[in-house]
Amino acid sequence: MEGLVFLRPALPSLTHRPNQFSRRRSIPGTPMDFHIRNSGPFASSSIRAQQLESKDGSATVSQAAVSAENALKIKEWEVGMFHNEVAASQGIKIRRRPPTGPPLHYVGPFEFRLQNEGNTPRNILEEIIWNKDKEVSQSKERRPLSSLKKYLDNASPTRDFIGALKAANIRTGLPGLIAEVKKASPSRGVLREDFDPVEIGRAYERGGAACLSVLTDEKYFKGSFENLQLIKNAGVKCPLLCKEFVIDAWQIYNARIKGADAILLIAAVLPDLDIKYMIKICKMLGLAALVEVHDEREMDRVLGIEGVELIGINNRNLETFEVDISNTKKLLEGERGRRIHEKDIIVVGESGLFTPDDIAFVQEAGVRAVLVGESIVKQSDPGKGITGLFGKDISCS
Numbered sequence: 024m025e026g027l028v029f030l031r032p033a034l035p036s037l038t039h040r041p042n043q044f045s046r047r048r049s050i051p052g053t054p055m056d057f058h059i060r061n062s063g064p065f066a067s068s069s070i071r072a073q074q075l076e077s078k079d080g081s082a083t084v085s086q087a088a089v090s091a092e093n094a095l096k097i098k099e100w101e102v103g104m105f106h107n108e109v110a111a112s113q114g115i116k117i118r119r120r121p122p123t124g125p126p127l128h129y130v131g132p133f134e135f136r137l138q139n140e141g142n143t144p145r146n147i148l149e150e151i152i153w154n155k156d157k158e159v160s161q162s163k164e165r166r167p168l169s170s171l172k173k174y175l176d177n178a179s180p181t182r183d184f185i186g187a188l189k190a191a192n193i194r195t196g197l198p199g200l201i202a203e204v205k206k207a208s209p210s211r212g213v214l215r216e217d218f219d220p221v222e223i224g225r226a227y228e229r230g231g232a233a234c235l236s237v238l239t240d241e242k243y244f245k246g247s248f249e250n251l252q253l254i255k256n257a258g259v260k261c262p263l264l265c266k267e268f269v270i271d272a273w274q275i276y277n278a279r280i281k282g283a284d285a286i287l288l289i290a291a292v293l294p295d296l297d298i299k300y301m302i303k304i305c306k307m308l309g310l311a312a313l314v315e316v317h318d319e320r321e322m323d324r325v326l327g328i329e330g331v332e333l334i335g336i337n338n339r340n341l342e343t344f345e346v347d348i349s350n351t352k353k354l355l356e357g358e359r360g361r362r363i364h365e366k367d368i369i370v371v372g373e374s375g376l377f378t379p380d381d382i383a384f385v386q387e388a389g390v391r392a393v394l395v396g397e398s399i400v401k402q403s404d405p406g407k408g409i410t411g412l413f414g415k416d417i418s419c420s
């Protein structure tokens with residue numbers, strides 16, 4: 024412990040030397056290269072730690088542990104930065120990690136963080152992803168994948184998400200409905216105050232929903248995995264989509280264990296290789312993967328990936344919140360529509376659907392399913408909300 028006690032007084036001097044970094048930032052070269060080579064503030068802090076260790080010549084076990092842990096964090100950090108580069112080469116604008124400095128919790132005992140514009144998320148989606156990155160690394164420390172996998176044997180079998188959408192489409196002649204259990208969103212705020220996820224899920228099922236989507240992000244959507252489990256355990260038969268911001272395979276295993284039948288993969292966030300790998304994991308676990316795109320480039324990337332069966336076209340731009348339902352039509356026109364048809368991919372029209380005309384518009388464009396939250400969750404009886412949305416009763420009775 025002595026080593027740590029000795030190290031700590033050095034912190035204020037590190038913390039209060041911002042000019043050291045501002046001076047370095049003016050070194051020519053691309054900011055990304057510069058930070059990868061220097062590992063941002065880590066490099067300085069771990070070098071400093073080693074110097075202090077050797078001064079008294081008595082590196083203790085705890086010092087060794089601290090520097091091993093730091094070395095690991097540095098590696099993790101470098102991998103994250105490499106990930107950003109790969110993603111950028113595929114036109115992905117969302118960065119997995121802030122480019123010029125780690126989130127505070129990565130720095131171990133060296134409690135400082137480089138504050139500058141590079142540490143500020145450029146839009147809400149990026150903010151959500153950076154927060155998710157922290158959340159997931161903490162969850163993984165609490166419950167590593169090896170221990171999570173032990174629950175797989177006892178998990179109940181998954182239900183056929185895509186089959187349910189196809190069956191509903193055939194039964195009603197309308198797009199199969201994925202009804203979203205959504206309490207709030209960053210763009211709309213709280214949608215429903217008296218929010219009982221099980222009651223809403225049951226009402227959706229009675230109203231004719233083929234599947235449900237359950238938001239599990241707590242911070243930005245006021246959702247939870249508890250909601251997913253409650254709905255599943257209440258005996259709702261509709262297959263369940265876990266609506267998460269997936270950045271790590273650990274989350275897919277976790278969703279499977281918590282009762283999901285399908286999971287969302289967002290192309291604006293995940294490079295091709297991640298999507299391929301995650302689709303394989305989904306198949307192995309019996310989950311359907313809903314791969315979400317928002318623009319032509321994302322659609323073309325996803326159409327090039329083997330094994331994609333379900334594509335969601337989000338009419339909402341997650342970076343600006345702008346909603347335009349003609350986006351669905353735009354992405355299904357011409358050659359893209361033909362390839363989708365050939366590959367027998369089911370397309371889901373997502374977001375901003377409020378009226379029977381909206382449903383007719385996206386159906387005409389080629390979707391066989393829709394994902395709807397706001398317009399139905401806001402109704403006092405969300406089941407009746409479905410009748411209003413489709414302009415007719417689509418319940419099974």
Ligand SMILES: O=P(O)(O)OC[C@@H](O)[C@@H](O)c1c[nH]c2ccccc12
Pocket residue numbers: 203205266315337373374375376394395396397398
């Ligand atoms: O409430 P709306 O406009 O009907 O949208 C539902 C759903 O499409 C939307 O919640 C959504 C689509 N993709 C997402 C990705 C993350 C969070 C939320 C979403």
